[in-house]
Amino acid sequence: MDISIPFSHLQITGTEFNYFFICHRKLWLFAHDIQMEQESDNVYLGNLIHEHSYPREKKEIMIDGVIRIDFLDDGAVHEVKKSDKMEESHIWQVLYYIYCLRQKGVDIRNGVINYPKQKRTTSVELTPENEIEITHTLVKIKEVESMPQPPEILNTRLCKKCGYEDFCYS
């Protein structure tokens, strides 16, 4: 795929970007509208934390109807997460949001992942190097999603916490 395609044409959400770093099968299932995550208790708890951790007026900035940023504060993109267990995927998700804002002409490079349950934050900065990595990742995501069959089951302890566990192991 030509990586010069404008990002707005790729229509890749933060969730898809996040899932790429967790499990390619999860990404494929989500992209094909098999969305069992919505039924999971973990997602419910995550939504509750979102609702009650930060003032409502600061929330949810939509970009092109595709990217939903939790809030902007002190010149940084903020993303609220329930647990820090998947921190690498969270870091890439926030870097992707910063990348998207930059594509729209917003001069921003910093992000913060808020873990209110753990009472901690992680700061990230978009570098030219990871900007390039993001463009490659967008191409790889499209490749995974266009596979005719879902990728193999991951078969790790991550599956125990995944909303697709019943689907994958039934």
Ligand code: SF4
């Ligand atoms: S249950 Fe495991 S293999 Fe299936 S989508 Fe989730 S993480 Fe991937």
